[in-house]
Amino acid sequence: MSKTAFLFPGQGSQAVGMGKALAEAFPAARAVFAEVDDALGQKLSTLMFEGPEDQLTLTANAQPALMAHSLAVIRVLEAEKGLDLSASVAFVAGHSLGEYSALAAAGALSISDTAKLLRIRGDAMQAAVPVGKGAMAALLGAEWDLATEIAEIAATDTGLICDVANDNGGGQVVLSGDKAAVDRACEIAKEKGVKRAIPLPVSAPFHSTLMAPAASAMEAALATATIRAPKVPVVANVTAGPVSDPEAIRRNLVLQVCGSVRWRESMVWLGGQGVTRFVECGSGKVLTGIAKRLVAGSEAINIGTPEDVAEYTA
Structure with missing residues (x-):
């Protein structure tokens, strides 16, 4: 039924x-x-x-x-x-x-x-989080495992926070954290062949540590x-x-x-x-x-x- x-x-x-x-x-x-x-x-x-x-x-x-x-x-x-x-x-x-x-x-x-x-x-x-310190970005064409890998590399590279915030499915995963780390994640995403990395117009890094x-x-x-x-x-x-x-x-x-x-x-x-x-x-x-x-x-x-x-x- x-x-x-x-x-x-x-x-x-x-x-x-x-x-x-x-x-x-x-x-x-x-x-x-x-x-x-x-x-x-x-x-x-x-x-x-x-x-x-x-x-x-x-x-x-x-x-x-x-x-x-x-x-x-x-x-x-x-x-x-x-x-x-x-x-x-x-x-x-x-x-x-x-x-x-x-x-x-x-x-x-x-x-x-x-x-x-x-x-x-x-x-x-x-x-x-003070306005401007945090950021979020949507990775289009990435699934959970790849997004997690990208977030971990970005956090290591910058020494800052980058977490997987939303797994929306259909190849859309959202990252959240310190702005510099999220910006770095967007660069890494492009290097790894992710279709698009789009910064989101949000006022805080939701669903991050x-x-x-x-x-x-x-x-x-x-x-x-x-x-x-x-x-x-x-x-x-x-x-x-x-x-x-x-x-x-x-x-x-x-x-x-x-x-x-x-x-x-x-x-x-x-x-x-x-x-x-x-x-x-x-x-x-x-x-x-x-x-x-x-x-x-x-x-x-x-x-x-x-x-x-x-x-x-x-």
């Missing part, structure tokens, strides 16, 4: 106007945006709907904004389409901050707590957070496997700050469990494209607008 997994996007998928049509069409969406606004003491929804883009792109705003859009989609599907996550979805998974969205969707975290945790996470990640101060901040924040067992298993970024135990979830979210997002392995694992339908909830279609590439014969759709909701069938 075919299984469905719900996916939740990460940073980079935000865009001015996100969630606006959903809020105009559905009370359930408006309720989510109001809850997030109240939790943060900020009209984040106005920033999402109207911009300015440079403010929305700030890590501390982009992270809760993406979660808010994703959870608005979930609540609208529940209200309008009778979605029962535990009955119709086998697994949930989210890319980086999207793991928090997945946990909220599965009932492990409240929306308010998730918004507050993501604000802390965004602020802590931004503060961990330079994020250790942010991991400490999240350990403190998560220690007092209420985490319940999710209604469906969450595939964790750091293990690429399912987790349902609240204490394991807490540990994974701390490790995730500095650890690699093992997205390729997560998608391959889901395919191995019989998942053939992927539903990306929220902004953008990045995860939809990755799922189609990594799980042969799968169907992948995105739901972010009222039109998407109208077309959705469980």
